[in-house]
Amino acid sequence: NAGVTQTPKFQVLKTGQSMTLQCAQDMNHEYMSWYRQDPGMGLRLIHYSVGAGITDQGEVPNGYNVSRSTTEDFPLRLLSAAPSQTSVYFCASSPLAGGHNEQFFGPGTRLTVL
Amino acid sequence: ILNVEQSPQSLHVQEGDSTNFTCSFPSSNFYALHWYRWETAKSPEALFVMTLNGDEKKKGRISATLNTKEGYSYLYIKGSQPEDSATYLCAPQGGSNYKLTFGKGTLLTVNP
Numbered sequence: 001n002a003g004v005t006q007t008p009k010f011q012v013l014k015t016g017q018s019m020t021l022q023c024a025q026d027m028n029h030e031y032m033s034w035y036r037q038d039p040g041m042g043l044r045l046i047h048y049s050v051g052a053g054i055t056d057q058g059e060v061p062n063g064y065n066v067s068r069s070t071t072e073d074f075p076l077r078l079l080s081a082a083p084s085q086t087s088v089y090f091c092a093s094s095p096l097a098g099g100h101n102e103q104f105f106g107p108g109t110r111l112t113v114l
Numbered sequence: 115i116l117n118v119e120q121s122p123q124s125l126h127v128q129e130g131d132s133t134n135f136t137c138s139f140p141s142s143n144f145y146a147l148h149w150y151r152w153e154t155a156k157s158p159e160a161l162f163v164m165t166l167n168g169d170e171k172k173k174g175r176i177s178a179t180l181n182t183k184e185g186y187s188y189l190y191i192k193g194s195q196p197e198d199s200a201t202y203l204c205a206p207q208g209g210s211n212y213k214l215t216f217g218k219g220t221l222l223t224v225n226p
Contacts, residue, residue: 031212042218043158043203050212058213090157100146100207102160103214 001026004106006091012112013081021076021109023091030096032074033103036060036087043090049074050096081113116140116208120217127194128225134190135220137204141185146207148214149178149189153200161189161202194224 007022025032033048035058045058049068063085065077074093078085088110092103119138127133139147146165150158162171167182175192191198201221205214 033213035216040218043205043216045213045215048213059215094212096212099212100148100163100165102148102163103158105157105159107157 003027004091004093004104006089006106006109008109009107010110012114013078014114015082017081019078019081021078021089021091021111023074023076023106024072025074025091025093025104025106026072027093027095027104028071029093029104030071031101031103032068032091032093033058034064034066034074034076035090035092036085037090037108038087046076046089078111081111083113085111086113087111116206116215118204118206118215118217120202120204120220122220123218124221124223126223126225129194129196131194131224132190132192133194133222134188135202135222137187137189137206137217139185139187139204139206139215139217140208141183143208144182144185144206145209147180147182147187148205148207149187150203150205150216151200152203152219158203189220191222194222196224196226198222199224 034046035043047066091106094101094103149161152158164180169180201219205216
């Protein structure tokens, strides 16, 4: 199993550009989520999904869209990038059964917005 | 959004020292408490998921305890090794909505 994969690893955007961060998992996990990590702020939840076709907002959703058309994929879209979105983005997944399962994290995407 | 406090923010110890950190969280609407280990340039990896008051979990030299009534958890490392150097994150789960709220972590540096 590849686990949780994220692409790209690094990205530089100009203000106003749009892009999609890809996340995929091959563990058949129902729950998937996106976090951003900023210095001194810890991991903050952007959006999450409990299954195909179901998404919801986390703590810091503004400026980001998500969709979940398949169990495996959970892309994060930046509609119009802003310097405040410069961050490291992590995707994570976990099974739902039991309600309190560990999350498996991808390797992260480092995004810089100029 | 849950208020999660981790202390200390950072810690330097010598190889062989034992150490512990604290995670404080709201005791109301508690569902589970997660601990993660995050090495530099890697991704967070789960250490423990704890659900019951009085729970104690152990993995090698690392152990954790949980007090849900007063809202805290301790993580202990016995005989620290340089490879234990990492940021240790706790994340309470409030209610069965699967969402975790991460603390800012404790950065542990173990000097050889």
